[in-house]
Structures are given as C-alpha cells and as structure tokens.
Amino acid sequence: MPPPNPIPIPLFASTQLTLLHEEHAAEVSSSKLASTAAAVSPTTRRTLQATGYALTGLILSQCRTGLGGRVVGEFAPDPAVASEESRAADGTPRLGSHGIRVGDVVRVSDVAGAGKKVGGKDKDKEKEKDAEKGVEGVVTRTGDRAVWIAFGRQGGGGMSKEDDEAVEELWGKKVWAIKLANDVTYRRMRQTMEKMVKMTGTEYSHFMRVAFGHTTPLQLDTEACGPVEFTDPTLNDSQKDAIRFALASRDIALIHGPPGTGKTHTLIELILQFVQRNKRVLVCGPSNVSVDNIVERLAPKKVPVVRIGHPARLLPSVLEHSLEVLTQTSDAGGIVKDIRKEIDEKQASIRKTRSGRERRGIYDELKLLRKEFRQRESKCVDNLVRESSVVLATLHGAGGHQLKNQKFDVVIIDEASQALEAQCWISLLGAEKVVLAGDHLQLPPTVKSTGQKSKDEPSKGTDERTDSDTETLKGVSLERTLFDRLLSLHGPGIKRMLTTQYRMHEKIMRFPSDELYEGKLIASDAVKARLLIDLPYEVEGTDDTQEPLVFWDTQGGDFPEKAEDEISKKGALLGDSKSNEMEAMVVARHVDNLIDAGVRPESIAVITPYNGQLALLSRMLREKYPGLELGSVDGFQGREKEAVVVSLVRSNEEHEVGFLGEKRRLNDRIPLLFAYKVGCGVKNSRCGDSSLPLSLSSPLLSPLLSLPNLQLLSPLFSSPPPFVLFFFFLSLFLMRLANGNNSDHYVPDHIHSFHSLSRLNPALIQIR
Numbered sequence: 001m002p003p004p005n006p007i008p009i010p011l012f013a014s015t016q017l018t019l020l021h022e023e024h025a026a027e028v029s030s031s032k033l034a035s036t037a038a039a040v041s042p043t044t045r046r047t048l049q050a051t052g053y054a055l056t057g058l059i060l061s062q063c064r065t066g067l068g069g070r071v072v073g074e075f076a077p078d079p080a081v082a083s084e085e086s087r088a089a090d091g092t093p094r095l096g097s098h099g100i101r102v103g104d105v106v107r108v109s110d111v112a113g114a115g116k117k118v119g120g121k122d123k124d125k126e127k128e129k130d131a132e133k134g135v136e137g138v139v140t141r142t143g144d145r146a147v148w149i150a151f152g153r154q155g156g157g158g159m160s161k162e163d164d165e166a167v168e169e170l171w172g173k174k175v176w177a178i179k180l181a182n183d184v185t186y187r188r189m190r191q192t193m194e195k196m197v198k199m200t201g202t203e204y205s206h207f208m209r210v211a212f213g214h215t216t217p218l219q220l221d222t223e224a225c226g227p228v229e230f231t232d233p234t235l236n237d238s239q240k241d242a243i244r245f246a247l248a249s250r251d252i253a254l255i256h257g258p259p260g261t262g263k264t265h266t267l268i269e270l271i272l273q274f275v276q277r278n279k280r281v282l283v284c285g286p287s288n289v290s291v292d293n294i295v296e297r298l299a300p301k302k303v304p305v306v307r308i309g310h311p312a313r314l315l316p317s318v319l320e321h322s323l324e325v326l327t328q329t330s331d332a333g334g335i336v337k338d339i340r341k342e343i344d345e346k347q348a349s350i351r352k353t354r355s356g357r358e359r360r361g362i363y364d365e366l367k368l369l370r371k372e373f374r375q376r377e378s379k380c381v382d383n384l385v386r387e388s389s390v391v392l393a394t395l396h397g398a399g400g401h402q403l404k405n406q407k408f409d410v411v412i413i414d415e416a417s418q419a420l421e422a423q424c425w426i427s428l429l430g431a432e433k434v435v436l437a438g439d440h441l442q443l444p445p446t447v448k449s450t451g452q453k454s455k456d457e458p459s460k461g462t463d464e465r466t467d468s469d470t471e472t473l474k475g476v477s478l479e480r481t482l483f484d485r486l487l488s489l490h491g492p493g494i495k496r497m498l499t500t501q502y503r504m505h506e507k508i509m510r511f512p513s514d515e516l517y518e519g520k521l522i523a524s525d526a527v528k529a530r531l532l533i534d535l536p537y538e539v540e541g542t543d544d545t546q547e548p549l550v551f552w553d554t555q556g557g558d559f560p561e562k563a564e565d566e567i568s569k570k571g572a573l574l575g576d577s578k579s580n581e582m583e584a585m586v587v588a589r590h591v592d593n594l595i596d597a598g599v600r601p602e603s604i605a606v607i608t609p610y611n612g613q614l615a616l617l618s619r620m621l622r623e624k625y626p627g628l629e630l631g632s633v634d635g636f637q638g639r640e641k642e643a644v645v646v647s648l649v650r651s652n653e654e655h656e657v658g659f660l661g662e663k664r665r666l667n668d669r670i671p672l673l674f675a676y677k678v679g680c681g682v683k684n685s686r687c688g689d690s691s692l693p694l695s696l697s698s699p700l701l702s703p704l705l706s707l708p709n710l711q712l713l714s715p716l717f718s719s720p721p722p723f724v725l726f727f728f729f730l731s732l733f734l735m736r737l738a739n740g741n742n743s744d745h746y747v748p749d750h751i752h753s754f755h756s757l758s759r760l761n762p763a764l765i766q767i768r
C-alpha cells in the first residue's frame, strides 16, 4: 500500500521553483556578487578590487588552448597604467592585491564603454552592450604577474563559437575581471524542476513514484545480487550489512553514516561490487571535494573511472581521471591533441601578423579548426564516458551535456544530507535504483532565504493551490533533504546504519551517540583510548596532553561577549558577528601550552562559530604560529586535526546562544568535531568552586548536561590522524543561562574537568 500522503510531482517541483528563486535572490544579495557585470565606473571597479571582487587594469598577454579545447587567456597588468611602486625590480608590472582565486567564475570585459552614459545612436549602444557583456571563464591559476582564465561553457563542453569570438575581441583592449556568483547549480536545478513540472504520469520512473509516495519500495532481491565476496577484508559488520542491503535493494537504499563511521569507505566497496556485477554506476556528491574524495579512493582499485567537471576545480590528485584530461591523454584523444597544437600555432602567429586582413584570415582558420576540434572532442568524450563503468560528477555536473542520453543502473549520492533535494534530482530523473549515503542528524545544507513566499503564494506553473495541497506540501522546504524526506515517507526499513566509528575516543563518542543515535555507536579499538601523548612524535605529558577533553568555564563577568555595534565601531567589517576578547586570550594561552608540550602547530586547529572571534584570534595567533589552522566551525567540517580548540564566545545577561542552539549543529558542528578530530581532555576533579547552573536549559547545553557521565568524554581519534584534543570554552553565558549571576553553582559529579576561570584575575591570563 502506498504511504498515506503522496505528493503530486508538479506541485512539488513548482514549489521548489519558487523556493529556489527566493534562495538565489537571497544568495546573490548576501554574497554581494554581481550576477551580471553591469557597466561600472573606474572608481567602482577600483572599489570592487579593494573589496576582493575584481581585478582591474589588465591586458590579454597570451592565449593557448588548455584542457578541453578551452582558450586559456593570460592576463597581465597593463604596463601603460601600472605605477612605479607596483613594478618588480626588472620593471615588469605586478598585480596589486586582489581577491580573485583559482576556481572563481569571472567575467572579463573591455573597460571601454563601461560606465559611459549611453549615447543616442543605436550602434553605440550595441557597442557598449558588447563591451559590458564580456566573456565568462574560470580562474585556473593566479600569480604575481598574471592570472590565467579558462574560457568556455561551465560544466564542460569547451569553447563555443561565441566564446571564441568574444575572447578574440579582447586582444589589444584594456580589460578587467569581475567575480560572478556561480549560478550554474541554480540553473540546473531550475531546469530539472521545470522538467518535473511538465512531466506526465507515464513519464515517471518507478523510483520517482517511490520518492513521492505514489508507491512503496519493492521487496529486496537478495537472490539477484548473489553471494557477496567482499574485496575489503577490513569492513565491519554494519558496513557489510549496508552493502548487502544496497545490492539487494531494487529502488532505494539509504546508508546512514554518523560521523567517522566510514560512509565513503563503504561506498567504495559498494561501487566495486556493482562493477563486478556489470552494473554501470553514476556517483555524485554536492561538492567537488566530496566527489574527488571518492575518485581518490576508487582510482587505486583499477576500476575505469571518469570524473566530469571543470579541471580548475578538481583536486590535482584526481586530474588524470578528469574527462577533459583523458580526452587528451587517451589514444582516442591523440587526434584531438594534434588539432589543438595547430590551434596554438595559429594563435601564436596572430601576434606576429601586422596586417588586419591577414589576422582576419587566421581568425577564420581558427574558427574552422575549433569547430573540428569540438566535433572530434565531443566524439571522444562520448566514447570515454560510454566505456566507463563508473562516472563521477557533482550533482549539478550530472546535468551537463556529457551525460545526456547516458544510462546508469545505479545512481549513488554521497553526502546526500548536505544537498538540496532539487540538486539531487538533477542526477535522479532517469534513475531506476538509487543509493543515498548521509546523516540526517547533522545540519542540512545552509539556506539563506526564509521560504515565506512559497508558503504565501501558489507556485508558478500551478493553478490555485488548494488547502489539501498546502497540507500535502507541509514539510517540503529547501532545508528538508531528500534523505530526510524519504526516511519519513517510508520509515527506517529503507536504511541501514553504520555503527562503528573510527574517529572518536569512546568517551567522547558517548555524547553524540546517546543524544542522537540511540546509543548505537561503537568506537573501534584503534581509536577508543588514544591521547595526544601517544602522537608518533615526542609530546610531554601535561594536563592538556593526557586528558581528552577540557572544559574551561570563562564565566564570571570578565568574559563578556561583544555585541556587533561595539565591534563595528572599531571599524571591522564583521557584519552581525560576535567576539569575546578575554576568551580569545585564554584560547591563545592554551595554544601556547599545547605547543610548549610538543604538539606541532600544524596539528592544532582553533575554531569558533563567530567571524568576529575568528578575526580576533587570527590577530593573536596567525603570525606567531603560521602552521596553526584558524577557521570557522562550519568551515572546519570535514577537516582533521590532532588537537582542536573551540571558542564558543556567547556570554550575555540575556542567556542567548543564538544559532548555537540548533541541536543538529551540536552534532554536526561541535560533536562532529569530536568526530572529526576532537579529543576532549577532561581533567580530574579540578572543579573547585566552578560551576554550572542546575537548571541550565539551553538547547546547546542541555544535551551536554544530560549526559549520564560526562567524564566519559575523552579523546577521539581517527587513524589517521590518530589524536585529537578538544578544548571546549564555555563562556559566561553558561553560567547565566539559567540563573543569571547567581553564584550558588552546582557542578554535576560527572563533570570532572570543569576549569573555572571566573575567579581568575584577567591580568594573569595575559602573562604569557
């Protein structure tokens, strides 16, 4: 029997369209990036450069054909406008400071015409428009004296005729580059949702019907998948169980992997098992890194893999599997390579040619050569993809032309709970069988818009929404992931959970395990009792290195958080962020302690949820310890370090903890840190008169305090890297959350390592 509330697919898709529209608008306005490089004055261009969004005063100095037949332009500072100070000793102009980075999408435009008032003549208007339009590309390299930009369609496909012409137009002009909001993902999501709005019942795949509750998943087919001989002898029981389940499933299988439980490890074996059974697999993830992680681990297994995606955005370690690189290095790519060489030679000859007529002649030849190049390359690409049993791409990359008309037996999505549902559908429209790996108990993808519009208005492309539609759509939001929705729709029978984790000390694991995973997590033997003193280099045994978790209570009135207006008064552009100066000093002192004990700066990360605090900490620590990693809690996700110091910042009379209050953030960000690399050093009975209020009710802390035994929190380690120490700075707000300044504090017996700094003279903290 189908689940009780089937969702009409066009209604779902049109609601998503409205939500996506809202989200895109919120993203563009918050990122301040122009989605079109409108005409701007020289002053605005300079301001954009100063704020990291543009690079001005450039000329095209060289062109060559790069990966995928793309023209890669080298842009150098215009010697005519470069100041004396900006020149190197040999007189070559250098680029000023700018914020353009490898992988950025930029638009390069001719500065002439931009910013001028539009004149009366149509011809002039057209010229200006063209100048403003420019040509889009991706930054492939940046240097002191030039930046390199690969032009051509995003998502692959090399150069179009229009791109060719637009790049050629840039020769001899004064140009500038502006960073653009990368809206390929939105465009692909929109196209997919539009397709879904228009699809009729007969076009829905069985998987689509399951996904929208029109039918239930089919029974497992254990016979068809046959006996499973695992290639990896290290797999644990829950991983083997998940693999058998995914092989036997006929439409949908969810692999639920709490942090460090080996989701990716399991997926590698699963992919190998599918390949052994002659199944063709499409593997996707929401980010390039998530996909490259799989390519890196899969490649040594000698499976023919092809990675689709712009080479500038791939990890260098996987480049040899990039489709665009393969089109040059494979045998089939030989002929493509020859044409490419010819194009380069022609391109070089342009610069030696003075006569305009001759130049035009070469351009015409170039056009023909590029056309041939594209045709041959497209054939070569098609063959390479067709011959690969495993194709890997980001979710939006799966919507590229290279995968048009390609059929896969299975689509696997890693980190599915980090992807918007619309993003997943880009790869799923033609899917028959789907495996999603993720963890719905970690934070969903970040969504900036409120989604209010979609609640208030009927969606585009639908008739008036009825009350029952509104009821049906309850729970459909951008934040609700496909993983989560499928689980609610069909229940736990469609998932298998991985239960052994390889990152956390057993005692630290207790917190996320009990609070979020029904106490089901098990720590592997390799990690359950490791400490910083066990690092493979000499580390002195100190309070900090022999204990896995240390809480420092910075309550007591000397550690107040700073409100945003106080920060901005000092001129820092920190938006609505917060900071806590005294707490930052304590953090710095503990970093000193760790390093004095022998822990290498490269092994330590200092993280905080607030940019304001990050700026403060950076000022204190960056120069002193260049190897130390300083970052935001969110940005640290997925990274590993031996020791992690966390500064929580919040400390106010109102007992507000802001966005730290989200329970999944606790898991995803704080305990996830446990998971990723956090050891927690809990010192024994040094509670003294330090304190936690008995009635603490913060959503951030209540799970912590409801731990049956917080002394069980200890180091969690992964192999590699094996050790981590985690300092947890609890600010004044902890104290005040429940009972203001009441000093009649209570420390639960099980919290053995609560260091109170509240009675410390702040001056002491500055001694070091």
Ligand SMILES: Nc1ncnc2c1ncn2[C@@H]1O[C@H](COP(=O)(O)OP(=O)(O)OP(=O)(O)O)[C@@H](O)[C@H]1O
Residues within 6 Å of the ligand: 234, 235, 236, 239, 257, 258, 259, 260, 261, 262, 263, 264, 265, 266, 502, 503, 638, 675, 718, 719, 720
């Ligand atoms: N069966 C196993 N035996 C030994 N080590 C394992 C096993 N499974 C996973 N690991 C190790 O555990 C660590 C985490 O694995 P992996 O990166 O696959 O986990 P994940 O769940 O994808 O991680 P994340 O929490 O980052 O999503 C890796 O170092 C991996 O080598």
